[in-house]
Amino acid sequence: MAITSLKSGISTRSGMAGNTLIYPGSYESIATNTITTPTTGTTFSSIPSTYTHLQIRWIARDSGTTDNFRGIKLQFNSDTGANYSQHILFADGSSATAYSATSDDSAGTDGVAGIMPDAQKTASVFAAGVWDILDYANTSKYKTTRLLVGCDLNGSGRMSLASGLWMNTNAITSITISDNNNNFVTGTEFALYGIA
């Protein structure tokens, strides 16, 4: 099968549900936080306001030892108030369920929709996720997030599609990502990108 190079820079849209429209050349790497020592969380700070959207692409695993799935959450600009809400469509290989949370202190997949495998789960498996933070610098509206995340373990697994709201009009300048229960293990990694 012939393969044709696209070095000419053809613009191609990725307009699938759950994916932001992307035009090659308008997507930039901002920073990467790699966990080298188990820790409860990590922060991107001094985020420039020059993009339209942000995206965090990540892999993560939890340090717990109870053979469980654990949640992951976001907080913006160090806001720990009850200013977050979310709706989550959750699947575990047997059923699909939906639930919501209001007046929360974070956006993410805590509670029943925890996704990260803990250290008792199959070795070498990390959950993977793509978090979109839309119109993050627009000071005229609240901020909406979207997350597609999952972890399959060959016989068990979880995934969810989540929509979150931060009820604040401030531009997002920092993002704190936290393990909802324990520590992120070494090798967990969060990469922040800006979309023009």
Next chain:
Amino acid sequence: MAKTYTPIATSTMTVNAPSITFSSIPAGYTDLKLIITFKRDNAGGVYLRFNGDSSSNYSQTFLEGASTAVSVRAGNQSFAYVDYNGDSTNNGMYSIDLMNYSNTNIFKTYLASAGNAATAIDKTVGLWRSTSAISTILVASSNGGNYFAGSSATLYGILKA
């Protein structure tokens, strides 16, 4: 800031055929993104195979929505499967993120979004139980069908800062 989301290769079929292969994939990115759109001669999804591995090292968990939302699972498969159906009249569209594809310390997880407006949408998380860096991807038509001429697949590389 460094620009990324780099087109690596694309393949557009000029005749009906059962598969597309991306080979010699460079290891210099963090994630890969594969965009596929096709019509085919029978209903079905997409099989993926990495590095020619046809052993039972693949598994998936699905979240699907048609008239209702359901979730199913498949384990110990000889291919990575992504629903949902493309057919002879409706384009199947697939967006597949292969996360940390060249990280030799972890098994490889992919996230996929797929849809066919006439039938359903699907989200998939899949696992390839191998620590090898992905250097070859076979994109094959499930159920033994052929992709129609004009079907295409494009592979992008995304590099972290």
